[in-house]
Amino acid sequence: MKSDTFLKLIGGLALAFVLPWLFLVLIPFVSASNAEAIPYGEEEAPDGGVVAYPDPTFYREGSSDYGRQIYAAEGCSYCHTQVIRPTYAGADMWRPGWGGRESEGLARETQPLDYSLEEVAPLGYQRIGQDLSNVGHRITTRELMHQHLSEPKTLDPDSGMPAYLHLYKKSPYGDNRLIPTPKAEALVDYLLSLKKDQPIPAGK
Numbered sequence: 365m366k367s368d369t370f371l372k373l374i375g376g377l378a379l380a381f382v383l384p385w386l387f388l389v390l391i392p393f394v395s396a397s398n399a400e401a402i403p404y405g406e407e408e409a410p411d412g413g414v415v416a417y418p419d420p421t422f423y424r425e426g427s428s429d430y431g432r433q434i435y436a437a438e439g440c441s442y443c444h445t446q447v448i449r450p451t452y453a454g455a456d457m458w459r460p461g462w463g464g465r466e467s468e469g470l471a472r473e474t475q476p477l478d479y480s481l482e483e484v485a486p487l488g489y490q491r492i493g494q495d496l497s498n499v500g501h502r503i504t505t506r507e508l509m510h511q512h513l514s515e516p517k518t519l520d521p522d523s524g525m526p527a528y529l530h531l532y533k534k535s536p537y538g539d540n541r542l543i544p545t546p547k548a549e550a551l552v553d554y555l556l557s558l559k560k561d562q563p564i565p566a567g568k
């Protein structure tokens with residue numbers, strides 16, 4: 365190989381890596397690194413309610429922050445998304461309960477603000493199971509949520525949801541009851557808190 369051909373090859377390869385890195389990583393990183401949170405004016409509060417969005421009292425209960433870590437560690441995101449797509453990009457808004465409380469006119473697409481309490485937005489990789497953005501409105505009792513996690517086949521014999529039995533202990537009384545570990549309780553706190561349909565301040 366002649367040396368200038370070789371140089372062109374190396375130069376071409378370098379460009380092929382450097383250009384995407386520059387435009388997809390470095391420039392967006394630098395331009396977003398100084399971004400600051402924008403406080404809402406009082407007049408922007410929905411229905412005269414709280415300005416803080418999402419309202420932390422509405423969204424968090426018990427050990428749900430710990431539960432979020434369990435959700436990540438157990439790989440729930442491999443099968444469950446947490447993003448309600450706009451109707452031009454998918455049928456999410458037509459699926460009952462996915463977008464939120466339809467009967468109260470509160471169902472909506474996911475907005476970037478919905479992730480503001482999350483350290484990492486749990487968007488999800490694939491959608492083998494339902495979207496969980498609003499699962500806290502669909503499944504409202506701890507018992508039922510535990511049953512979905514520990515014995516999904518008792519709810520639907522064809523369920524493709526794995527049974528997370530390692531988050532439960534057998535009852536010491538030999539009655540086949542499953543006792544949730546603290547991890548399971550925290551995960552259920554987190555799932556019950558997933559209600560991403562709160563009205564967002566106007567214009568956001």
Ligand code: HEC
Binds near residue numbers: 492
């Ligand atoms: C291998 C894919 C897979 C993984 C991993 C998985 N799920 Fe599921 N999940 C499903 C499927 C499929 C369903 C639908 C069938 C059903 O309801 O049992 C489901 C249903 C559910 C439901 C009921 C949702 C509804 O709207 O009725 C909840 C809650 C749930 N999963 C939570 C979790 C959590 C929490 C984890 C992680 C600990 C998890 N899933 C991991 C596949 C998965």
